[in-house]
Amino acid sequence: METLAQDLATMVRTPLHDSHVAEMHEIGTIHTYDAGETLVEAGSDIDAFYYVIDGAVVAIDPRTGQQYGTGHLGPTQFFGEISFLSGGSAMLGARCIERSTILRVARVDMLALMSRIPEMSDIIITVFAARRRRLLESGEASLTLIGAEEDRTIRQIAAFAGRNRIPFRSLTLGEHEAEAVAHSCNIGTAKPAVIFGKHLVVDAPTPAKIAGILGLDLAVHEDCVFDVLIVGGGPAGVAAGVYAGAEGLKALVVEDLTIGGQAGTSSRIENYMGFPTGISGADLVWRGEVQAMKFGTQFAVPRRVSSLREDDEGIFCAVMDDGTEVCAKSVVVATGVQYRRLSIPRLEDFEGIGIYYAATDVEARYCRETEAIVVGGGNSAGQAAMYLSRTASHVHVLVRGSSLAKSMSDYLLSRLEADPAITIHYHAEITALHGDKHLESVTVHHKAAGEDETVAARAAFIMVGAAPNTEWLSGLVDLDDKGFVLTGAAVGKSTPYETSHPGIFAVGDVRAGSVKRVASAVGEGSVTISKVWDHVRGVD
Helix, strand or coil, rough: CCCCCCCHHHCCCCCCCHHHHHHHHHHHHHEHHHHHHHHCCCEEEEEEEEEEEEECCEEEEECCCCEEECEEECCEEEEEECHHHHHEECCEEEEEECCEEEEEEEHHHHHHHHHCCCHHHHHHHHHHHHHHHHHHCCCCCCEEEEEECCCHHHHHHHHHHHHCCCCCCCCECCCHHHHHHHHHHHCCCCEEEEEEECEEECCCCHHHHHHHHHHHCCCCCCEEEEEEEEEEEHHHHHHHHHHHHHHHCCEEEEEECCCCCHHHCCCCCCCCCCCCCEHHHHHHHHHHHHHHHHCCEECCCCCCCEEEEECCCCCCCEEEEEEEEECCCCEEEEECEEEECCCCCCHHHCCCEEEECCCCCCHHHHHHCEEEEEEECHHHHHHHHHHCCCCCCCEEEECCCCCCCCCCHHHHHHHHHHHHCCCECCEEEEEEEEEECEEEEEEEEEECCCCEEEEEEEEEEEECCCEEEEHCCCCCCEEECCEEEEEHHHHCCCCCCECCCEEECCCCCHHHCCCCHHHHHHHHHHCCHHHHHHHHHHHH
16 A cells, blocks of 8 residues: 655665755755764754755764664764745754765755656655654654553643654553653643653643644734635645645645545545555545645644635634634635534543544544444444454444445445455444443444344444534535535535635535535646636736
């Protein structure tokens, strides 16, 4: 299966061309560093690109203050990773191990140069993405989580980090390393905690605080007016971000949880063109995010839009959940849908500690060698069941109806039926949840037989229904009776993605009548930007 980037260990290194280096010399400055001198501090803002002319540079693990990995960067190589594109915080430090001559180019100037020379950009981005993959796979991350197996908040942060492709390591309460980390941070006996680097213990941790530390939560400036505000970071929103940036529009993508949306929770997508061996939804959309950032599109995560208004000059202002505003000449609604919460007693008690709405590697670890329940009959439910069958002792798929033929792709249904680790239960539903500190078992009611069955499951994945996220639109656009955004002919417009309100467009699953597929969402997000561009020119 494809992943988010190439494997750094097997890549053949392609140096920047002499002409690229010459261009950097025109806009950069040369600095000399002594052996042992710090080039970049972990956690600092990434404000420059560093190219090694002479000497040697090593990456520094912020947890230990020592060299990360075994290799070093020498002449013609460069330091940095993918956060350079967004202007986030450095996940690793850098130190010279001998007297070194470094060419330093300011980030803004370097991004402009990369946009002019695509061949140069391709080399740099390929290396940066591969370095992120190595960080994710090595387990040696600057972000440490302790106690996710017991604490709901730590699990939420693990899910946030995992789906946003933020490297982290997870330690279990009671293990030696957790105790050692707790001692080094002066928090006493190991307890649920989030630690960045070696000593920074995050007080009252939340995904927003982690995003702030890593530079993901863009500081929204109220005096800045974007050309287009894209609300929603799923396939449709990210595709709109790619094409908006490519067309030279100043674009901001706002996402309230994780880039990828509902598609980001799919462990394996096999029917998306160009990936014959499949790719996870999170990896697919992450590639799109990197592509959008390459063109200058900005991302803000996690940021929730609570309401939208239009001022007297036709500028749209989105009010965030913290009261700040971001304004734009146009808006693309790409907020998708969310799974409905079932009416089951104690459901809220177990959300995050047994009840989940996504099945990624983060959630899969909590049902290892136990039985798991998947509720739903769509492709997402089928993909979740296939993925969970690798770690769970058995997976039960509960379907309210009598068939999956209309709701699930044939190739996926055939695999479910052939897998001995998966059982499909038709006319079945969860009626009760049991447990103390976490989910321990569920009661399944089989309607046809009129019988109840207790299944000892540590995890149940709810993937039913599709509720649109449209409350924040504040009545500015017409919706259908289910809350989906009406577009095109339904509101008297000549193009399919225009809403009833000029300057507001809707794409992806949130749009009434859309085809609920990743490929169609990407297509809609891409195509609508031409009309966004027409509107922006009219405003100007």
